[in-house]
Amino acid sequence: MAFNDLLRQLGGIGRFQKAQVTLIILPMLLMASHNTLQNFTAAVPPHHCRPPASANLSRDGELEAWLPRDGQGRPESCLRFTSPQRGLPFPNGTEANGTEATEPCTNGWIYDNSTFPSTIVTEWDLVCSHRALRQLAQSLYMVGVLLGAIVFGHLADRLGRRKVLILSHLQMAASGTCTAFAPSFPVYCAFRLLSDMEWMPIHTRAYVSTLAGYVFSLGQFILAGAAYAVPHWRYLQLLVSVPFFVSFVYSWFFIESARWYASSGRLDLTLKALQRVAQINRKREEGAKLNMEGLRSSLQKELTMGPGSASALELLRHPALRRLFLCLSVLWFATSFAYYGLVMDLQGFGVSIYLIQVIFGAVDLPAKFVGFVAINHLGRRPAQIAALLLAGICILANGVIPQDQSTVRTSLAVLGKGCLAASFSCIFLYTGELYPTMIRQTGLGMGSTMARVGSIASPLVSMTAELFPSMPLFIYGTVPVVASTVAALLPETLGHPLPDTVQDLEDRRRGKPQRQQQEQQKQMVPLQASAQEKNGL
Secondary structure: OOOOHHHOOOOOOOHHHHHHHHHHOHHHHHHHHHOHHHHHHHHOOOOOOOOOOOOOOOOOHHHHHHHOOOOOOEEEOEEEEEOOOOOOOOOHHHHHHHHEEEOOOOOOEEEEEOOOOHHHHHHHHHHHOHHHHHHHHHHHHHHHHHHHHHHHHHHHHHHHHHHHHHHHHHHHHHHHHHOOOOOHHHHHHHHHOOOOOOOOOOOHHHHHHHHEEEEHHHHHHHHHHHHHHHHOHHHHHHHHOHHHHHHHHHHHHHHHHHHHHHOOOOOHHHHHHHHHHHHHHOOOOHHHOHHHHHHHOOOOHHHOOOOOOOOOOHHHHHHHHHHHHHHHHHHHHHHHHHHHHHHOOOHHHOHHHHHHHHHHHHOOOHHHHHHHHHHHOOHHHHHHHHOOOOOHHHHHHHHHHHOOOOOHHHHHHHHHHHHHHHHHHHHHHHHHHHHHHHHHHHHHHHHHHHHHHHHHHHHHHHHHOOOOOOHHHHHHHHHHHHHHHHHOOOOOOOOOOOOHHHHHHHHOOOOOOOOOOOOOOOOOOOOOOOOOHOOOO
């Protein structure tokens, strides 16, 4: 009897599994908010230079006399006249800007606080020559996500899942709360940088992953409503951070993973954990039948394998694995890179930032359904190619459409974001089917790491708008288009048994029948939601 059979015997998806999974998934509602929180806490309101302290603003037209105009007749954001220019007819500003001397905003800026009463941009003047710091803050947050995944992943193997989950909830609550009280931008960045249990039977884990993914999408709706109701950035930061103290408290009542106990060789604790689960699931008799001897024979595989997994270096040593690793790394990176390029530029579409946040969350639902149909009927490779290619085309098209065509640009962005959501779902499944069993979890972990690298690079690329306004969109669109050609180099996995060894990979590449015989004539998979979205994504 394997571990999965033991869980079925003790109630399968019983009261314990339902309660624990619900309590673990609930914080994901706010994790989604943290990933894209800077769309609101770092929003850039309209602004212009503050006149010199000696200016008499009580006189009619005094403020306008200090402000040159851009090509659309709006006040320049980063320049002012060196002396007031009264009575000059410059509806579009070209005449005045070309003849009168201007200077940077040496006395600071005046912000339009009608939509955003307070953001980190208005508090620390992250505009004009300091505007790149806003993107740097988002990149540093994603660096923290990557470092946290590496550190907590290692600790989870050494200390157990429960202890690390408790620690991560405390860290999220404490660092998020401290961020809300940050007295300066460097301190804010520092706290932003600092800011699954295995109790489900195998046949249900995909559905749990699906549920978690949709909870993550629901979190995007919650962020839009929370940001609209609480527009002050410090209060909003508190609103999405303090609830983690609640999850920190109740996570103390979780039961440690019995599989982790078993892989660590601690059969006495494994037995106690399983019996407690049986009690909660009202399967006392089945729990009472468990004993050390039967448990040892049932969990022989876990005891043999130990707590560790195959080294990431194995992905580079063998040519077949190396080819898979390099191709899949490109797909993971491109999907996350383009995804965050879209979702972190909500102000660039010319519509309500709250509305576009809701639309971006809503598009995930039909996108994942269409991806599900394509994955199961067209195949993994065609679905992956189509999702990346269409996303890239939508983003590239946005780069050439005029800024005043906000409806068209928003529609293309929503379609592109939906394609990237479908790409996440596909690549999560595709990666698991391509790697052999011996290194599958390591391969998925490395793919997730490359996705986080993409989310780190994405905000930095937006700084190229200083060179040419549409440059970031051209870069965000080109990367997934190139990645779609890389996806064409991968083999199809629909209808093929999962490989167990590297030799199975070689046999599949050469067209030989795989030794492993399974009944996968046509694999139908549940709607998969990417774990990478849950991580930032």
